[in-house]
Amino acid sequence: MGPKKKYSERIERVVNQLSESVLGLSDDDILAEVSAAGLDPEQEAKRVRNVLEKPLQTLEKVNLCLSNLGHTINPSNWYCGPLAYYNTCLHCGLSVSVTIATAEIRGSAVQRICRASDLMIRPTGTVS
Amino acid sequence: MSHLLSFIQSGPPQQPPESGPPPQPPTEPARCINVAQRSALLVENDKSLVDILRTCLEKEGYAVRIGSNTEEAIRLYREFTPFRVVLIDYCVPQRDGIEIDCCAPQTQAIELAMAIRKIDRGQGIILAAFDFQSASEVPRRPEVMDIPTLVGCLDIPQLRRCLEKIELLRAIRALTRAEELRLQEVAKFRIYGLGRAACGRDWQDLLSEAFSRTVLGVTDTKNGRHWNKNVDLVRHLTEAMRSIASSWKRQFVGEENTYLISELQTRDAEGDDYSLFDNVASGHIPADQRLIEQENEHRVFASLRGDQDATQVLEAWMDGFRKSEILTKCGLDEKRYDAAVRRIRVKLLGRRS
Numbered sequence: 001m002g003p004k005k006k007y008s009e010r011i012e013r014v015v016n017q018l019s020e021s022v023l024g025l026s027d028d029d030i031l032a033e034v035s036a037a038g039l040d041p042e043q044e045a046k047r048v049r050n051v052l053e054k055p056l057q058t059l060e061k062v063n064l065c066l067s068n069l070g071h072t073i074n075p076s077n078w079y080c081g082p083l084a085y086y087n088t089c090l091h092c093g094l095s096v097s098v099t100i101a102t103a104e105i106r107g108s109a110v111q112r113i114c115r116a117s118d119l120m121i122r123p124t125g126t127v128s
Numbered sequence: 129m130s131h132l133l134s135f136i137q138s139g140p141p142q143q144p145p146e147s148g149p150p151p152q153p154p155t156e157p158a159r160c161i162n163v164a165q166r167s168a169l170l171v172e173n174d175k176s177l178v179d180i181l182r183t184c185l186e187k188e189g190y191a192v193r194i195g196s197n198t199e200e201a202i203r204l205y206r207e208f209t210p211f212r213v214v215l216i217d218y219c220v221p222q223r224d225g226i227e228i229d230c231c232a233p234q235t236q237a238i239e240l241a242m243a244i245r246k247i248d249r250g251q252g253i254i255l256a257a258f259d260f261q262s263a264s265e266v267p268r269r270p271e272v273m274d275i276p277t278l279v280g281c282l283d284i285p286q287l288r289r290c291l292e293k294i295e296l297l298r299a300i301r302a303l304t305r306a307e308e309l310r311l312q313e314v315a316k317f318r319i320y321g322l323g324r325a326a327c328g329r330d331w332q333d334l335l336s337e338a339f340s341r342t343v344l345g346v347t348d349t350k351n352g353r354h355w356n357k358n359v360d361l362v363r364h365l366t367e368a369m370r371s372i373a374s375s376w377k378r379q380f381v382g383e384e385n386t387y388l389i390s391e392l393q394t395r396d397a398e399g400d401d402y403s404l405f406d407n408v409a410s411g412h413i414p415a416d417q418r419l420i421e422q423e424n425e426h427r428v429f430a431s432l433r434g435d436q437d438a439t440q441v442l443e444a445w446m447d448g449f450r451k452s453e454i455l456t457k458c459g460l461d462e463k464r465y466d467a468a469v470r471r472i473r474v475k476l477l478g479r480r481s
Contacts, residue, residue, distance in 0.1 A: 015321035027306035
């Protein structure tokens with residue numbers, strides 16, 4: 001084992017142990033620990049929930065936006081780039097990119113109607 | 129097959145209105161429904177849509193019950209439960225009643241529960257998915273498919289993926305406050321462990337990335353991380369964060385090659401400046417990467433200076449010892465060990481104890 005690997009592994013082990021110790025804490029202990037750190041558990045939990053709900057909301061927004069413009073994407077074809085996720089319309093080939101962290105949706109597919117589709121649905125928040 | 133289809137098309141016999149003795153559950157002819165066969169409830173009054181969906185479902189091996197209105201749907205459900213798939217016309221009157229009656233009590237058995245709607249011009253079908261556990265839920269529409277896609281692309285798995293997304297949403301909404309806080313702490317430690325390899329990312333970026341990959345994993349097992357519902361979601365996300373943090377670190381090591389000497393200047397316990405290069409034997413390549421690791425380690429120990437138990441535990445962790453071994457090696461009892469671990473958690477995140 002070379003020194004490089006050793007150093008790399010040492011920090012990794014510490015973080016692994018810390019993660020396990022957090023997962024092993026009782027509900028009361030984790031709440032007490034966060035409170036003791038001067039943080040509001042309720043607010044912190046809310047921040048976590050917001051972080052978790054954002055990706056679903058963003059991806060849903062993309063689907064809605066693309067469908068309103070008549071595009072069809074293969075949900076299995078999302079390409080994970082270094083900064084964003086990419087996909088293309090199966091019919092016209094226009095592309096779309098999504099940055100989850102900032103909820104940014106870009107690409108020609110969200111600016112233009114699918115040429116291969118004569119379907120145009122008015123944008124709506126719901127399907128009602 | 130023809131008798132089966134005719135039975136399905138005509139539906140089970142109508143029950144009389146509530147008078148006299150309570151109606152007995154109908155006994156089904158054995159030839160019509162195999163007990164082991166999966167059954168689907170389709171509530172739709174548009175015949176063309178019924179034909180398409182029934183064909184799809186039957187192709188998948190489902191025995192299909194068809195109801196054209198709310199009352200019929202609820203009756204079918206009560207007579208022939210459990211259903212594995214429930215597809216409900218979005219526009220059927222009192223649809224909420226069907227969802228609550230038919231879906232909530234047997235959520236575990238249902239593979240798929242969707243509301244469906246035909247869009248204008250009859251060119252496609254919009255599939256809208258609902259969280260059936262909450263009657264007031266705003267309709268969600270994660271997928272839109274046209275009829276050829278629906279028929280040609282094997283719709284049941286596609287629809288099932290929609291349900292998986294709903295289940296993910298349910299799962300994150302079901303997280304307790306303590307579970308959410310655990311996720312936050314784990315994310316913070318992973319970012320701490322990355323040091324400068326985090327490149328400005330914070331715990332929210334890491335957690336968001338982990339969950340994004342999980343959402344993508346519903347449809348894309350190559351790029352995404354598929355969540356096995358038998359695994360606790362907190363545990364799944366924890367593992368996802370570990371994996372993503374490792375990949376960020378690899379990217380950093382691969383991309384970053386240049387550091388200023390001044391960046392590697394630090395101070396020892398006595399407050400004297402020294403360079404991390406001083407501790408690295410020459411000839412080892414790549415020295416800069418090793419220096420970063422070493423810097424991280426210094427940072428970790430520096431935060432625990434003066435705390436002997438915590439430092440001992442930390443060293444033992446770094447050397448790969450387990451808790452039982454650490455207790456023996458360091459002469460600690462459980463209480464002192466747990467207290468030391470707590471102090472490590474507090475100090476590394478820079479919190480007041």
